[in-house]
Amino acid sequence: MATRKTSDAAPAKGTNPAPKGSNIPADELKHYYREMLLIRRFEEKAGQLYGMGLIGGFCHLYIGQEAVVVGLEAAAEEGDKRITSYRDHGHMLACGMDPKGVMAELTGREGGYSKGKGGSMHMFSKEKHFYGGHGIVGAQVPIGAGLAFADKYLDNKRVTFTYFGDGAANQGQVYETYNMAQLWELPVVFVIENNQYAMGTSVQRSTKSPSLWERGAAYGIKGEEVDGMDVLAVKEAGERAVAHCREGKGPYILEIKTYRYRGHSMSDPAKYRSREEVQKMRDERDPIEQVRKLLLTGNHATEEDLKAIDKEIKEIVNDSAEFSKESPEPALEELWTDIYADEAPQEA
Amino acid sequence: MATEILMPALSPTMEEGTLAKWLVKEGDTVSSGDILAEIETDKATMEFEAVDEGTVGKILIAEGTEGVKVNTPIAVLLEEGEDASAAESAGSNAGSEAKTEVKEETKAKDTLPADVPAASSPAAAAPKPPRTPDWPEGTETKTTTVREALRDAMAEEMRRADNVFLMGEEVGEYQGAYKISQGLLDEFGPKRVVDTPITEHGFAGIAVGAAFGGLRPIVEFMTFNFAMQAIDHIINSAAKTLYMSGGQMGAPMVFRGPNGAAARVGAQHSQDYAAWYMQIPGLKVVMPYTAADAKGLMKSAIRDPNPVIFLENEILYGRSFEVPVLDDFTIPLGKARIAREGTDVTIVSFGIGMTYALEAAEKLAADGIEAEVIDLRTIRPMDTDAIIESVKKTNRCVTVEEGWPQGSVGGYISSVLMQEAFDHLDAPVINCTGKDVPMPYAANLEKHALVTTDEVVEAVRKVTYK
Numbered sequence: 142m143a144t145r146k147t148s149d150a151a152p153a154k155g156t157n158p159a160p161k162g163s164n165i166p167a168d169e170l171k172h173y174y175r176e177m178l179l180i181r182r183f184e185e186k187a188g189q190l191y192g193m194g195l196i197g198g199f200c201h202l203y204i205g206q207e208a209v210v211v212g213l214e215a216a217a218e219e220g221d222k223r224i225t226s227y228r229d230h231g232h233m234l235a236c237g238m239d240p241k242g243v244m245a246e247l248t249g250r251e252g253g254y255s256k257g258k259g260g261s262m263h264m265f266s267k268e269k270h271f272y273g274g275h276g277i278v279g280a281q282v283p284i285g286a287g288l289a290f291a292d293k294y295l296d297n298k299r300v301t302f303t304y305f306g307d308g309a310a311n312q313g314q315v316y317e318t319y320n321m322a323q324l325w326e327l328p329v330v331f332v333i334e335n336n337q338y339a340m341g342t343s344v345q346r347s348t349k350s351p352s353l354w355e356r357g358a359a360y361g362i363k364g365e366e367v368d369g370m371d372v373l374a375v376k377e378a379g380e381r382a383v384a385h386c387r388e389g390k391g392p393y394i395l396e397i398k399t400y401r402y403r404g405h406s407m408s409d410p411a412k413y414r415s416r417e418e419v420q421k422m423r424d425e426r427d428p429i430e431q432v433r434k435l436l437l438t439g440n441h442a443t444e445e446d447l448k449a450i451d452k453e454i455k456e457i458v459n460d461s462a463e464f465s466k467e468s469p470e471p472a473l474e475e476l477w478t479d480i481y482a483d484e485a486p487q488e489a
Numbered sequence: 490m491a492t493e494i495l496m497p498a499l500s501p502t503m504e505e506g507t508l509a510k511w512l513v514k515e516g517d518t519v520s521s522g523d524i525l526a527e528i529e530t531d532k533a534t535m536e537f538e539a540v541d542e543g544t545v546g547k548i549l550i551a552e553g554t555e556g557v558k559v560n561t562p563i564a565v566l567l568e569e570g571e572d573a574s575a576a577e578s579a580g581s582n583a584g585s586e587a588k589t590e591v592k593e594e595t596k597a598k599d600t601l602p603a604d605v606p607a608a609s610s611p612a613a614a615a616p617k618p619p620r621t622p623d624w625p626e627g628t629e630t631k632t633t634t635v636r637e638a639l640r641d642a643m644a645e646e647m648r649r650a651d652n653v654f655l656m657g658e659e660v661g662e663y664q665g666a667y668k669i670s671q672g673l674l675d676e677f678g679p680k681r682v683v684d685t686p687i688t689e690h691g692f693a694g695i696a697v698g699a700a701f702g703g704l705r706p707i708v709e710f711m712t713f714n715f716a717m718q719a720i721d722h723i724i725n726s727a728a729k730t731l732y733m734s735g736g737q738m739g740a741p742m743v744f745r746g747p748n749g750a751a752a753r754v755g756a757q758h759s760q761d762y763a764a765w766y767m768q769i770p771g772l773k774v775v776m777p778y779t780a781a782d783a784k785g786l787m788k789s790a791i792r793d794p795n796p797v798i799f800l801e802n803e804i805l806y807g808r809s810f811e812v813p814v815l816d817d818f819t820i821p822l823g824k825a826r827i828a829r830e831g832t833d834v835t836i837v838s839f840g841i842g843m844t845y846a847l848e849a850a851e852k853l854a855a856d857g858i859e860a861e862v863i864d865l866r867t868i869r870p871m872d873t874d875a876i877i878e879s880v881k882k883t884n885r886c887v888t889v890e891e892g893w894p895q896g897s898v899g900g901y902i903s904s905v906l907m908q909e910a911f912d913h914l915d916a917p918v919i920n921c922t923g924k925d926v927p928m929p930y931a932a933n934l935e936k937h938a939l940v941t942t943d944e945v946v947e948a949v950r951k952v953t954y955k
Contacts, residue, residue, distance in 0.1 A: 185521055189540045192497025194559055199501065222702070255735035265734035272701050272738070277725050283691050284726060287698015294654070294680065294704055317691025324686070402522065408500035410533040416524070423522065479736035480770050482794035
């Protein structure tokens with residue numbers, strides 16, 4: 142049964158009372174600010190490198206959606222898993238993957254996470270339990286449930302965050318997966334990142350369903366809608382979802398209402414929405430700005446403190462860009478490696 | 490330091506564009522995300538945003554300029570406290586960063602080895618298995634059906650490793666739609682013999698995820714016809730991940746079930762997928778004929794660290810063969826079997842095609858034509874050495890399969906022989922295949938749609954000119 146619904150709209154600019162974040166330790170708020178800013182600046186740099194021709198093909202930026210992954214990572218524990226679609230840079234940075242390795246993969250270099258053979262849409266990190274990076278819309282959903290299947294089988298109390306968008310939410314395999322995930326009580330959090338546009342098709346033009354998370358009710362899966370521009374709301378919802386899964390109660394759905402400022406990919410002129418709509422979001426709902434205000438109004442940080450963080454992030458991002466240019470292209474021999482595994486992987 | 494704003498590439502193929510409109514002017518302060526200009530590509534007009542904050546010091550390319558090459562400096566951005574003179578000097582160093590990039594790229598390419606071996610596929614380059622018998626001479630054997638052999642193989646491997654499990658429709662309580670999993674639920678319980686709803690796309694994806702997560706799934710498709718619902722996960726998710734992850738993770742698992750025509754089940758249930766899966770790098774494809782091969786290859790497939798497609802056949806399930814009585818009998822993937830030795834022609838087949846190949850060989854022997862029959866057993870990696878070796882002796886080759894002719898396994902074998910054994914061929918290779926039609930239902934038409942023993946005999950007569 143579907144249960145609760147948190148407030149779906151972030152408070153308009155200036156109406157958010159300062160007490161909201163006042164019970165949150167300063168370090169925690171600073172952490173969110175820093176993590177979200179890293180994603181924002183990284184993505185801006187990626188956009189720039191794309192413009193310079195250093196990144197090719199498809200490149201889907203995460204700008205605007207930063208609070209989703211940063212909030213949920215705050216609810217995760219070591220060993221929990223995550224998997225997502227091709228709009229994956231934010232997820233990788235949020236789970237602690239090295240910005241250098243991510244950027245070098247974007248430029249198709251040897252130092253990239255997949256040695257340059259995966260690209261923007263196909264990156265993985267076994268170490269950080271990041272299982273991709275999937276280019277087929279919706280395909281990561283059953284795979285994510287499969288990771289949870291393995292965790293349940295191995296009885297290791299881990300939870301898998303399976304991210305997908307409002308577009309993927311119309312794929313049949315999502316519902317095949319809901320059915321089995323609930324049937325087998327798999328510890329998986331289905332995270333619908335509803336950024337309101339599946340490429341150029343708005344949610345209103347693709348479904349009559351009033352909300353996406355409520356579709357889980359047909360399978361008996363609990364869920365809720367979350368304000369995805371508010372990192373604190375995302376974290377709280379994430380904790381409820383994780384607790385549900387960790388207690389062995391099966392899957393949980395979070396429909397996180399978010400917004401991407403950029404086009405679907407770098408080559409999308411985004412003519413399906415007005416410039417004013419985007420600007421309004423940026424001005425009134427920006428997730429980084431919200432935390433910035435909490436930090437300043439709550440006297441958790443000074444402008445100087447935040448400038449220092451900005452500077453640190455800028456350096457990390459610039460270093461990643463430098464690395465991604467200096468790392469050589471993969472050796473031609475790499476064309477023929479990693480097609481078949483030679484040895485049996487460690488048996489669990 | 491003043492930074493140059495470069496003409497961006499705004500699509501995967503863009504090389505130049507029109508600077509349609511500036512939305513800022515010199516002296517304007519901008520911050521990241523502000524729209525600076527509109528740029529027309531061949532496909533669309535795109536907005537171009539600022540990445541850094543600063544003041545627009547100088548606009549280098551006027552609006553309306555067409556054919557502006559990607560990476561040309563179009564403006565100079567000043568940082569806080571800089572004046573316009575910084576813009577001048579930056580402008581005169583035009584393209585420094587961009588040009589450096591290009592240089593570096595060229596350099597990187599130059600340092601690559603000039604002649605990389607025109608490597609054959611890694612599948613072909615795999616170590617050659619020795620041409621030894623599958624089991625030691627004198628080993629006791631037991632008459633076993635293919636059905637029992639498959640079940641025994643799975644049971645032995647499930648006893649051997651806790652992370653091996655079977656999932657699929659009706660594999661548990663029903664004991665298998667074709668009784669391949671008979672008894673497994675009783676022995677291993679519902680945790681390891683998992684009945685799924687009818688949801689091929691979904692459970693194939695879940696199995697791939699389980700493989701990523703450290704398990705060794707065996708996925709039973711009630712028939713491979715239904716696996717078409719799941720083929721995206723087989724190919725895009727299972728076969729390609731090892732490569733896409735730079736070797737970090739893959740999907741060690743088996744997709745198995747009956748493949749090809751059964752009897753009178755019509756077009757949607759009667760297709761041979763050997764040639765389809767054979768094409769995919771990252772997959773291994775097995776299609777056994779005998780019970781011993783079914784057992785030995787299934788055990789190897791379950792242990793293999795790669796995704797393996799295991800193509801069975803409903804008609805063969807009930808056939809009996811001798812299987813060696815050994816504690817741990819395996820057959821390596823990628824090794825063909827000489828099913829019958831001969832000198833006059835090489836007949837290559839696999840799976841149920843072997844039925845026609847062997848029958849034809851018997852008929853031909855009565856007429857004094859000695860056929861060598863090769864059972865490929867594994868379609869990928871394919872033991873082409875075994876075929877070539879045999880053709881060097883017989884100088885003639887006929888292939889036999891139930892699948893369709895265009896893009897067939899036999900077609901691939903013909904091309905290998907053309908390229909690697911052309912001088913040894915005394916006749917064109919003939920591919921005996923199923924007819925190029927969807928499978929009809931009528932008994933007489935169905936029989937005709939499949940390859941027949943007479944067609945194989947006829948093909949051999951043609952290539953031997955007898």
